[in-house]
Amino acid sequence: MIRLESEENNYRLYRVGGEQFPENTLVFCSGMSRDILYSPQIAGRELQEKMEKASRIFVDIASRNALRGKRFEDIVEFVLLSGGLYYCMARGFREMHGHALPQCFLGIKRERVEGSEGQFRAVSTYENFESLPREADVIIGDTIATGSTMVRAVGELEKAAEEKDGRLDSLVICSLACSTEGARKLGKMERKMKERNPGFRLHLIVAEQLFHLMPDGTDLRFLREDSVMPDETREHTISKYGEALGKGMKCAIFDWGTRCKNPKAHYLEFIRFCDEALAGGRLDGKGRAEIEGMRSGAEAGLKEFGRTL
Numbered sequence: 001m002i003r004l005e006s007e008e009n010n011y012r013l014y015r016v017g018g019e020q021f022p023e024n025t026l027v028f029c030s031g032m033s034r035d036i037l038y039s040p041q042i043a044g045r046e047l048q049e050k051m052e053k054a055s056r057i058f059v060d061i062a063s064r065n066a067l068r069g070k071r072f073e074d075i076v077e078f079v080l081l082s083g084g085l086y087y088c089m090a091r092g093f094r095e096m097h098g099h100a101l102p103q104c105f106l107g108i109k110r111e112r113v114e115g116s117e118g119q120f121r122a123v124s125t126y127e128n129f130e131s132l133p134r135e136a137d138v139i140i141g142d143t144i145a146t147g148s149t150m151v152r153a154v155g156e157l158e159k160a161a162e163e164k165d166g167r168l169d170s171l172v173i174c175s176l177a178c179s180t181e182g183a184r185k186l187g188k189m190e191r192k193m194k195e196r197n198p199g200f201r202l203h204l205i206v207a208e209q210l211f212h213l214m215p216d217g218t219d220l221r222f223l224r225e226d227s228v229m230p231d232e233t234r235e236h237t238i239s240k241y242g243e244a245l246g247k248g249m250k251c252a253i254f255d256w257g258t259r260c261k262n263p264k265a266h267y268l269e270f271i272r273f274c275d276e277a278l279a280g281g282r283l284d285g286k287g288r289a290e291i292e293g294m295r296s297g298a299e300a301g302l303k304e305f306g307r308t309l
Contacts, residue, residue, distance in 0.1 A: 022203070024065070026061060028206075040253070075101060103131055104138075108124045143256045179212070
């Protein structure tokens with residue numbers, strides 16, 4: 001990886017090489033992204049507040065590397081319901097540039113392919129593209145596992161642009177947690193889109209690393225065979241989790257939609273994971289201490305639901 005940015009902007013930026021990925025694949029490291037990715041016990045309000053701050057980093061990187069010289073009237077946020085709501089890209093853009101982005105929406109969900117392991121199809125349920133400009137520069141924020149949802153969503157976006165006799169000039173995909181496999185799928189999508197529109201540009205901006213995707217097509221792991229990361233991310237993971245938990249943490253992000261919109265369910269799921277990890281006997285002392293501390297944090301969050309007005 002090639003380091004691009006200094007610490008002046010509260011993040012370090014790296015360019016990822018490799019023909020299989022989108023041509024402009026960028027990884028950033030920051031205190032804010034680590035506050036979220038290495039704190040799976042937080043959900044609800046605390047998580048949403050951190051994502052509001054993280055959105056400024058995504059917007060800053062996008063503005064410097066993908067959107068420079070673009071007209072405000074051509075820039076639009078494409079919100080994938082419901083996980084994309086919590087990336088707060090429009091808020092980050094408004095706070096940084098004083099401009100309220102138009103927004104397009106797509107309700108889309110993954111359905112597991114019956115009889116398969118880790119195979120999903122994306123099904124769209126709602127769409128609103130009335131704000132889509134004819135020559136659109138589009139920002140999307142979402143987590144990416146297999147990449148099937150994102151590819152389907154961009155296909156729907158392209159179709160909507162064609163119906164307006166327009167086109168997608170550029171696409172900026174921002175992801176707090178993106179798998180290496182998903183990035184490869186986006187690279188393949190980019191090459192096909194450039195065949196139809198040679199001037200098209202795709203930027204993929206991800207936090208900390210590209211994650212190893214487990215066979216279930218859902219869990220994103222830190223230190224595994226297919227992980228791609230800067231040295232500083234690897235060093236931070238080992239320092240925070242140790243080797244055993246760095247490889248064994250169930251998922252960097254868990255179920256993103258549940259974690260944001262149904263925090264009580266996330267706390268319960270995370271506590272079950274912690275209990276299984278502690279009973280499994282595979283953790284070293286560092287990993288056990290981290291799991292115990294995170295479990296306590298999830299229990300504290302769960303107690304909030306017992307409060308009354």
